[in-house]
Amino acid sequence: MLRSVKRLVATGPLLLVTALSVAVVFGMAKAAAQTAIKEIKFSDTKLKNGLRVIISEDHAAPVFAIAVNYNVGSRDERKGRTGFAHLFEHMMFKGSENVGPGEHPYLIFSNGGSMNGTTNKDRTLYFEILPANQLDLGLYLEADRMRSLEITGPNLDNQRQAVQEERRLGVDNQPYGKTFEVRDELAYENFAYEHSVIGSMADLSAATVDDVASFFKTYYAPNNAVLSIVGDVDTKATLEKVRRYFESIPSQPAPAVVDMTEPVQTEERRTTLEDSLARLTRLDMVYKIPPSSSPDADALQVLGTVLSNGRSSRFYEAIVRQKELSPSVNAFSGESRGPGLFTVVGIVTPGKAVADLEAAIDAEIERVKTGPIEPWEMEKARNNARSQLVNNLGSALGRAITLGQDALFYDQPGRLNTTAARIAKVTPEDVQRVARQYLVKTGRTVVITVPKAAPPAKGGL
């Protein structure tokens, strides 16, 4: 069947300057009127087996994306099996009843697409993006592994090694690689968030084929997943295909709900670690904040923007530019289903003291709590939210991931349609209030990573 793609380019007399272009050329003194950003439409269906299916049509390019968000992350792991959710993610590419080991990625790539999987504390995500004529291929591959993952000892051993190599690459052979682990272990008391996603070498070595099989049965059930499809597809026809491929996969009893309770922290925690791969000292400070579903999450996001977004931010201006205590200081509140962390990270400029960097960060945090927040700082946060929405509109994959993840985390797949409006509602007083409430020493954990002089290398000629 021959398909042609819609015209992407508006044609017309070239000298006819549209109203929009007039604004571009002559609207220099101030911004042109805000362009309305179109609302993202989607369908939201639950299949008989509990699989939640979200479809959002967009015929801008002959491309579609599939995201499958499974409701399992490292927070679901038990002691002695850390790193398991991520190790399992690797197993999902090693074959199922009708798809050979490695055949899934091979088929995606050799048909012009791309794909990957990724695991964090809160979810495991699989995705692919493909040319529009390969919808059946993408759905078949995802359904086959949800239905019938084949788990063998050699595949497990091989991916165990790949994951252990991933740990060496990203943690053990990297300057500051261990800092994150030390930081989370100290900041959290609840095991769910205390341990790292990559896990320990010993636990990875201990994982068995039986562990993999029972994990699959428990967590990789249709009722524990959200399937989202975005792009050049027809909603009705796509839903029919989804039913055909997925609806007969049996549901399973819901997995145990993880207890995310975190004891209230009452005093500052602090540690120093030595790192033989680092050359500069690094300061990490994390403050306990509520989950991203909290009404305070938007104000915390704006707070991160004010403190560290770009070179107009307060950290950059005061600490990087004026005091030159650090080449870069970042602050952000990541997305978190459970108790979250507001993170501040800075490298110490050679010749400067980490204590001075810490004092300078503290001073800027105090200034937010007490002083005014400028109108342009609020405008910056609002425009960031608008820009992110436009970027998301330009990417079928980004949208598929967001729709699915927001369905899973908040039971609000359309949450991205409200983000810009929610951020616009945040007031300077809200930002000050969350800074005063959460950025307190009694709720923080400080980790200082210092370079460790390594023994001189042997060898040489």
Add this chain to the structure above:
Amino acid sequence: MRRTTVAVLAVSLATLLPPDPALGQAGPQQPPSTVGMVVKGKAPVSNAVLAVTLPHPQEATLANGLRVMVLEDHRLPRISFQLIIPGAGGYYDPAAKIGLSGLTAQMMREGTATKSSQQISQALETMSANLNVGSGASGTQATMSGSALTENFGRLFELAADVLLDPSFPADEWDRLKTRTRAGLTQQRTQPQFLAQERFSKVVFGDHPASRVAATPETLDAITRDAMVEWHRTRCVPDHALIAFAGDITLAAARTLVESKIGAWKKAGAPKPPVAEPVPAGPPKAYLIARPGSVQTSFVVGAQSMTRTDPDYVPLTVANRVLGGAMGRLFRHLREEKGYTYGVGSFFSASEHRGQWSASTSVRTDVTEPALNDLLADIDAMRTAPVPEKELNDHKRAIVAGFALSLESPEQLLGYYVQSWMYSLPADYWDKYPALISGVTAEQAQAAASKYWNASRLQIVAVGDAKITETMKKRGPIEMYDADGK
């Protein structure tokens, strides 16, 4: 607007079915090309021909020599631009001042006659727009790029024009940039991949400017504000430059914008700066950078490649994809079959002068020797045997069908046409590119591999624990360095 239809290769289902159904049982009879993978051939692959039409940009040349290009796309309320200035890249830095062009580019947005660095940052970030000026350590051109929502693009472009035409190079900002750069140079040396790439470039290109990867503390000391002012005055000229826009804008609007905001950009009347070819590298050696505390060995293995317009570029693109692309031989062999590594791949660059080809990976220290042997054996197999037809077709289809994905991004499409301008490719080059790729035969891919990946040309660089010295010695005369490159 001329539009061309490109047929994406049809794939016949038959080619995906293994010749022997027993293969589905992961039998031992697999050909080497499917190592680390079992193809059951049951998944439904569409063999429909997906017709993809590439939009074409519109272009005009201004009186000062500046070329304007617009890829109009009104799907989203966003506009991006890139300005490319040949002759202003690190390639042309004086040898004692490596980093001059890059630092000049960075300094351009640190203040103008009318705006301080902070005012520029605040104006940009309040709009959530971005503006970057940069120049690679070894590239021949400087680039300014930016993007904003349509409603803010006029203001962004006004700022960009000021930064381009009237930078003031404030002395205090220069001191700050030097401090930040020094910290960055220190940080860089903790990364094994940086250390490997730095040595590899030196080995492959010798003293040719293509060997440059970053400034050094010594060259940083040698760069002065006066040198930057002079560099900007003489090198940032419109004579041979391109400004390309993508997104929610017409050619007429872009042209009006450029003429009104950077119409004062004066033609220098200078010829386009020349580009020289690097001399061929010396005989292959093994280079070891001892990195204390390293738990992995990071390899870079490779040689010089070719220019972008060399006819070998297309067959080597296909051969490189088979060997080191997504789900290529190196990945399936070193990661999926052997579990030596998390990631492995091969890459090549080609520009006005010969670039470099390299395969790289990081493996745990104790498998350094078998991993290196396998890596070199996989490279060698590309030279000594033709790629089986199915494997070749799969990778060619991957490249061609991947075009559909780039239609999502006006910026990415614009990138193709910027390349066309840079290397004077034919106007219909990208329309015909799928056919060029599809036409590569197994013999041509093998010939390209033989020419560029011959063992007599391949340099081997490793960063890791000194205990791998004996392994490296087996691979030729050895040179050793420490993590400071000494």
